[in-house]
Structures are given as structure tokens and as C-alpha cells.
Amino acid sequence: MSSGELADSTIAFDLDGTLVDTAPDLVRALNETLDLEGMPHAKLSTVRHMVGQGARRLIERATTLVGANFSNERLDQLTTAFIQFYSADIAGRSAPFPGVIDALDQLAAQGAKLSVCTNKRTDLSMQLLDALNLSRYFSAIVGADAVTNRKPHPEHYAAAIERAGGVVRRSVMIGDTTADVAAARAAGAPVVVVRFGYCDGGADSLGADIVLDRYSDLAPICRRLLTAHS
Structure with a gap:
């Protein structure tokens, strides 16, 4: 042609x-969110394979990975926090x-x-x-x-x-x-x-x-x- x-x-x-x-900024925002619960940080190599199903699913997968079990209400709150952290510097990295x-x-x-x-x-x-x-x-x-x-x-x-x-x-x-x-x-x-x-x-x-x-x-x-x- x-x-x-x-x-x-x-x-x-x-x-x-x-x-x-986008993984570097997603993992930054995710780890800032995990800090709210005093949870260990996720690794970039791990988060790269969790991306693609939306913010809430990312939070669910990351918290489950470290053995946490949050209510739907708390997951919603953490998702909102994640989006705020992410949006604040969405293309920094x-x-x-x-x-x-x-x-x-x-x-x-x-x-x-x-x-x-x-x-x-x-x-x-x-x-x-x-x-x-x-x-x-x-x-x-x-x-x-x-x-x-x-x-x-x-x-x-x-x-x-x-x-x-x-x-x-x-x-x-x-x-x-x-x-x-x-x-x-x-x-x-x-x-x-x-x-x-x-x-x-x-x-x-x-x-x-x-x-x-x-x-x-x-x-x-x-x-x-x-x-x-x-």
C-alpha cells in the first residue's frame, strides 16, 4: 500500500x-497508598503484571498479595486515595x-x-x-x-x-x-x-x-x- x-x-x-x-508512576502511587495501612511496598516488577484492570483491581491484587483482607468500603477508600496520589504527579516517571x-x-x-x-x-x-x-x-x-x-x-x-x-x-x-x-x-x-x-x-x-x-x-x-x- x-x-x-x-x-x-x-x-x-x-x-x-x-x-x-506508566508502571513507575503507578507503583509510586500504590506504595503511597499502602503507606496509609503501614503495609510493605510493592515492587515495580510485580506491579507491571497487575496493570490493566483498573485502579480498584490493582489495589485489591496488591493488598491481597501481602495477606490483607479489606472490606469493600475500605477498598473504595484506598482506591480514592490511590487515584489522588496518582493524579498529583501522573507523568512524573x-x-x-x-x-x-x-x-x-x-x-x-x-x-x-x-x-x-x-x-x-x-x-x-x-x-x-x-x-x-x-x-x-x-x-x-x-x-x-x-x-x-x-x-x-x-x-x-x-x-x-x-x-x-x-x-x-x-x-x-x-x-x-x-x-x-x-x-x-x-x-x-x-x-x-x-x-x-x-x-x-x-x-x-x-x-x-x-x-x-x-x-x-x-x-x-x-x-x-x-x-x-x-
């Missing part, structure tokens, strides 16, 4: 572990993965619409992307709170595509977890997973169409997948 032939396509990206390495900006430039130059499909809250997603000067690339940013059924439900993926002005049959999902793969598969779209993301168990085990080693390969991969699924 030549330049411009992605004009009728939409590429949806997961956020944490796909576009941006976070950065786009290598090659992300060039890949977004290439996709946009070839006419693709770009969207974010994330289980992060929409307001936090927008705050993070604004802080990293990435919001300008995306026609839609759709967090878990913006749909009735979040990933892995296909409704979330379809909403991210349609709100960007696209159609699912001409779309590709880029992610790093089973939720990303399941959402795209259920919607009938091809899916790419990044090898460097937060998946627990390895990217090759997720069942994606392609595992991406570096973002410089993304644009031709999307063209190839869209041709194969047309």
Missing part, C-alpha cells in the same frame, strides 16, 4: 503498557515507549484515525496523554467509565473505533493483555500485542495476529493486517 491508503482505517491503542510505560511518537506520526500521515481504548478512567487517561503531549494524535479517548461494558467486552473496542469516526471492519487493536486480544477478537478485528508490555505470561501466549517487537514496524503491519481482513 502507498501513503494515504490507511485513510479509511482506525487504529485503537491500549494505554498502560502499550503506548506509555512515565514516558511513551520507544518509537511510539514516530509510529503515531506515520499512521496519521498515512491517513489512519487513531483512538485510545483503555480500562483506565477517561479523565486520568486524558490527563496523562496531555502531560506527555500525546492527546493531539487521538480522535477519541475511551476509558472504562465511558462504556457500559469495558474490555474484554467488544462494546468497549467498538466504541473506541466508532467515536473516532471509524468502523470496526477497518480497524486494528494494539494492546498488551488478554483483555485487549479478547475485545478485538469478539468484535471481529485483528489485534497486535507488544512484546514489551505488562502481560503476565508472555506476549506470544496471548493469541494475537502479530507480536510487535518495535514500533517502527507498526505501520506496515497494520497495512498488511487490514489487507488480509478486507
Whole structure:
């Protein structure tokens, strides 16, 4: 395909572990939250594999890991505290993965619409992307709170595509977890997973169409997948 032939396509990206390495800020906020209970800190290597199901689930998994058993009310309170800690310095240690900006430039130059499909809250997603000067690339940013059924439900993926002005049959999902793969598969779209993301168990085990080693390969991969699924 030549330049411009992605004009009728939409590429949806997961956020944490796909576009941006957010784990350092998430573990900072998590450990500040654990301090409220006098609990031991979580390690970055551990937290990387807990990301992708929302803030409350992260708190649940982290506290369970150290043997704590909190009521739903207390978990809600800790989740609120975590979000406050996180939002206060949301991009202090976070950065786009290598090659992300060039890949977004290439996709946009070839006419693709770009969207974010994330289980992060929409307001936090927008705050993070604004802080990293990435919001300008995306026609839609759709967090878990913006749909009735979040990933892995296909409704979330379809909403991210349609709100960007696209159609699912001409779309590709880029992610790093089973939720990303399941959402795209259920919607009938091809899916790419990044090898460097937060998946627990390895990217090759997720069942994606392609595992991406570096973002410089993304644009031709999307063209190839869209041709194969047309």
C-alpha cells in the first residue's frame, strides 16, 4: 500500500503498557497508598503484571498479595486515595515507549484515525496523554467509565473505533493483555500485542495476529493486517 491508503482505517491503542510505560508512576502511587495501612511496598516488577484492570483491581491484587483482607468500603477508600496520589504527579516517571511518537506520526500521515481504548478512567487517561503531549494524535479517548461494558467486552473496542469516526471492519487493536486480544477478537478485528508490555505470561501466549517487537514496524503491519481482513 502507498501513503494515504490507511485513510479509511482506525487504529485503537491500549494505554498502560502499550503506548506509555506508566508502571513507575503507578507503583509510586500504590506504595503511597499502602503507606496509609503501614503495609510493605510493592515492587515495580510485580506491579507491571497487575496493570490493566483498573485502579480498584490493582489495589485489591496488591493488598491481597501481602495477606490483607479489606472490606469493600475500605477498598473504595484506598482506591480514592490511590487515584489522588496518582493524579498529583501522573507523568512524573512515565514516558511513551520507544518509537511510539514516530509510529503515531506515520499512521496519521498515512491517513489512519487513531483512538485510545483503555480500562483506565477517561479523565486520568486524558490527563496523562496531555502531560506527555500525546492527546493531539487521538480522535477519541475511551476509558472504562465511558462504556457500559469495558474490555474484554467488544462494546468497549467498538466504541473506541466508532467515536473516532471509524468502523470496526477497518480497524486494528494494539494492546498488551488478554483483555485487549479478547475485545478485538469478539468484535471481529485483528489485534497486535507488544512484546514489551505488562502481560503476565508472555506476549506470544496471548493469541494475537502479530507480536510487535518495535514500533517502527507498526505501520506496515497494520497495512498488511487490514489487507488480509478486507
